[in-house]
Amino acid sequence: MASLFVRFTKNLSPDKINLSTLKGEGQLSNLELDEEVLQNMLDLPTWLAVTRVYCNKAAIRIQWTKLKTSPICLFLDKVEVEMRTCEEPRPPNGPSPIAITAGxxxxxxxxxxxxxxxxVINSITIKVQAKAFHASFELWQLHGCSLNPKWQQSDLRLTRITDPRRGEVLTFKEINWQTLRIEADAIESEEHDLASTPLRLITNQGRLRIALKRRVKDCNVVASKLMFILDDLLWVLTDLQLKAMIRYAKSLSEAIERSAQQQKSLDPESLQSAQPAQPSGTPNSISQYFEQHDVKETSYHILISRLDLHICDDSSDQVSDTSISSLIFFYFSDFKKTRALxxxxxxxxxxxxxxxxxxVQFTEYYLPDYPHRSP
Structure with a gap:
């Protein structure tokens, strides 16, 4: 087990692990984590790269006699993550670092x-450096754990579904937090004429639900489903901030498109191996349960119970204060009046x-040109 934790760090050797870990608990400090290992484990897209991960203090609790049923608990104080967007896609993610370390x-x-x-993380700061802007995400009181397919806490053995007929396994995790703060600002250069128009957004409680489908034979991720869930969201934007946000999104879309083209340029055999496995053998209750919760293809979802968005003119100091009686609102404020769009x-x-x-749903279909065989 010690070798697994060493695998994720740069400055940690087995002899540095507190001997009390053998008793089920231990503490570490000033940890530099391995960026490439984390990229592979998280299966990040190739338009995004991790450049640095640091943790000032970590504590761990292990119930050695209950590893199959109860999770290892990792407590982190402050975590700093630095990322950058890749104008040209970085190399695809490698195999699972956990499986490799375990031989x-x-x-x-x-x-x-x-x-x-x-x-459990007290606070985490994620800084992203892009071509046209830099952004930061700060989260407080973050907690991530494995759940069963109904998104409820349970025995660890019930948080995964393995179908031997397909050779695939489904796992379910949820990450929740108390507060999320997002900031983004333009990078001034000769190439970019954007004025400095910082974007700021603070939200209260939120959560991210993740469903992963892996191949059993190599642990590679076949498909994933991410659901970003917020209860109430109030956001006030000026027209210049809205324009800046559109520019930021456009600059990101170029990198994302190149990453998508990289995926499409893979040889047909690699693309074929990423297709859903065809079950073989006689269907059983496990196969039916797997089918009920199966992640057919990768998808991303944003669910907001109530959205109150105000867009106002920069020359006006007045922002409408309208009582919220509907589920979703989009407002435009100017000198004369406020109206719901x-x-x-x-x-x-x-x-x-x-x-x-x-x-709203957006779906992109890609049909590779496989050689056609004569009947």
Whole structure:
């Protein structure tokens, strides 16, 4: 187990691990984590690279006799993460570092133990350097843990579904936090004429639900589903901030598109191996349960219970103060009046609680040109 933790760090050797870890608890300080190992473990897209990860203090609690049922608990004080966007996609992610360290290739005991780990972080700061802007994300009181397919806490053995017929395994994790602060500002240069128009957003409680599907034989991620969930969101933007946000998104889209083209340029055999496995054998209850919660393809979701967005003119100091009676609002404020651009009153429309007021979906299809064989 000690070798697994050493694998994730740059400045830690087995002899530095406190002997009390053998008793199920220990503490470490001033840890520099291995960026490439984390990239592979998190399966980050190739348009984004981790350049530095630092933690000032860490504590761990292990129930050695209950590794199959109870998670290892990792407590971190302050974590600093630095990332950059890649104008040209970096090399694709490598194999699972957990499986390699454990001397195996398949999804086995070591992978289950580390993936089921529970993590508590007092504060984490993520800084992202992009071509046209730099941004920071600060989260406080973050907690990540494995859950069962119904997003409930349970025995670790119930937080994964393995279907031998498919040779795939599903795992479910949730990350929640008390406060999230986002800031972004333009980088002034000869290439970019954007004036400095900082964007700021502070939200309260939120959570991120992650469902992963891996291949058992090599632990590679086949598909994932990410759900970013916020209860209430109030955001006031000036027109210049809105324009800056559009420019930031455009600069990111170029890098994301190059990364997508990199994926499409893979040889047909690699693309074929990423396709969903075809089950073989007789269906059983496990296969049916797997099918019920299967992640068919990678997707990203943002769910907001109530969104109150105000857009005002920079020359006006007045921002509308309108009572919120609808689920989702988009407002535009100017000198004369405030009017709702899009609104939805759930009460008058008698919408059920499980039906969203607004639903937007974007799907991209890619059909590789495989050689056609004559019948």
């Amino acid at each position: 195996q290739s398949e999804y086995g005991f070591a992978e289950k133990v580390v993936e089921g780990m529970s993590v 899009v609104s939805c009153d759930r009460k008058s429309l008698q919408l059920p609680d499980n039906v969203p007021a607004i639903y």
